[in-house]
Amino acid sequence: MTQSNSVQALFQPFTLHNLTLNNRIVMAPMTRQFSPEGVPGSDVAAYYRRRAENNVGLIVTEGTIIDHPDASNQQNVPHIYGEAALKGWEKVVSDVHAAGGKIIPQIWHMGARGQVGDYTEQEVQEIVQQFAKSAASAKEIGFDGIELHGAHEYLIDQFFWNKTNPRTDRYGGDMVQRTRFAVEVIEACREAVGPDFPIVFRFSQWKGSDYSAKLAETPEELERFLQPLSDAGVDVFHCSTRRFWQPEFEGSDLNLAGWTKKLTGKPTITVGSVGLDGEFMSLFKEGKGAEVSGIDDLLHRLEQGEFDFVAIGRALLADPAWASKIQEGRLDELVAFSPAALQTLN
Template identity: 80%
Template sequence: MTNSTSVQALFQPFSVGNLTLSSRIVMSPMTRQFSPEGVPGPNVAAYYRRRAENNVGLIVTEGTIVDHPDASNQPNVPHLYGEAALNGWANVVAEVHEAGGRIIPQIWHMGARGQVGDYTEAEIAAIVQAFARSAAEAKRLGFDGIELHGAHGYLIDQFFWEKTNPRTDRYGGDMLKRTRFAVEVIEACREAVGPDFPIVLRFSQWKSADYGAKLAATPAELEQFLKPLIEAGVDVFHCSTRRFWEPEFEGSELNLAGWVKKLTGKPTITVGSVGLDTEFTSLFAEGKGAGIAGIDELIERLERGEFDLVAVGRALLIDPAWASKIRDGRWDELVPFTREALQTLH
């Protein structure tokens, strides 16, 4: 396999706030459930270190849950609270930094068991503070920033989307009011970490229950949606799509990350089946694997400035050295994403 486009654009430094990255490659957050009782052990530290050793500029951890009873029903998803879990993350951070990498935790609440309309305002305030405490702990542990998970139908996104937010108080109603919960989370986290500590927000138009969903149907609506989030303190938008090459709106080739950057001027991360010849959902829903795809179009878009950073998920999950192999032109050494390869995941 060959790739005619120079890959050097992927290996240029990038800075935001007090954070400088050595490459434009970001490891996507991917839930693995390898942290018994919420505590990440040495195996988790080794997992992330291997990617840092192989030219990944920024690692976004798997989702880490906040201290709230509804935050997760999965016992092996890591916590970002409690002494044992925090000590585990301190070791992860140390290993990644020793390898020359940068790492931020993705902080999440997996969602309401019923509807977001079931939460009282007092409970919402408690959840906001739980996010802020985890953000403060992330900074204390030496993480390089934080990412808030506002995508894919999890709690923040449940407030964003009209189909899952029936509230009639200040947390529901029109698009602007549906951002109120996220705004309060972002503001509380910003207060907890200070002005120069990067806050990334991951959001998506699509939902796991509806791939065709759109929070914003037009660029004008998207701009309206993003404005309060920026004012609250978001530094970078991680724009989750299923296929990075698909246009977000008719009449333009820009993808979601491209539109967000154009409308706001903020740095953006693109994501969606990078390096794979099949979009990711079919890998599981249909039991398919994925071959290796070229990245010429990705690099051309990066060089045009459509987005600033490129998040890679399954390709990096299956192959810790993916970025190094791309940099060195070792295309024939790239590992395809298959069920068999997943069995030997490391």
């Protein structure tokens, strides 16, 4: 494989508050389920350290669960609460930092078992406080920031979407009113971590049950949706798409991250099949892998300032040295993704 564009744009530093990243490569959050009873062990620490050793600028961990009964139905998804889990994450952070990397946890509630309307306002407030408690714990054990998972029809996103939020109280209503829960989570987390601790917010248009769904049909609607989140204290928006190269709206080549940066002025992370020739849902629907592909279009967009960071998922799952190989021009050594990569923490 050849690559015509310079990769220099990928390897420029970026400073956000008190955090300086060596480059623009982000490890995308990917659920692994290798944390028995929610506790990450030495194998998880080694897994993340390998990516830090190979020049990933920022690692976003797999989703980590807050302390709430409905937060997860998967036994081996890691927690971000409780002494044992936090001690495990402290080891992960220490190992990543020793390798010269930076790391933030993705803080997650997987969603209501029924509808978000089934929660009382008191329960909603309790969940908000558990997000904030996990954010404070993340800072205390040495993480470099946090990411809040507001995408893919998980809990925060269930409040966003009119099809999953029938509430008639202050957490329901029109598009802006449906951001209230997320705003309260962001504000509570900001209060818990202080003004200089980076908060990343991940959102998506598509849903786990509807890949064609759109919260916002136009740039104007997207701006209305994003503004309350931005004002609440988001530092970086992580804009989840299945294919980074697809325009978000007709009449413009900008993708979701491009539009989000244009509308909010905040830094953004793009993601979606970077470095591979097939989008990730083909893995879950058909068990398919993906071959290595070039990143010239990605580099051009980054150079033009369409977005600020690039999140790599399956390519980094298959190849811990992906970033180093890209920087050093060892393109022929890049490893294709196969479903077997899911079976071990390589």
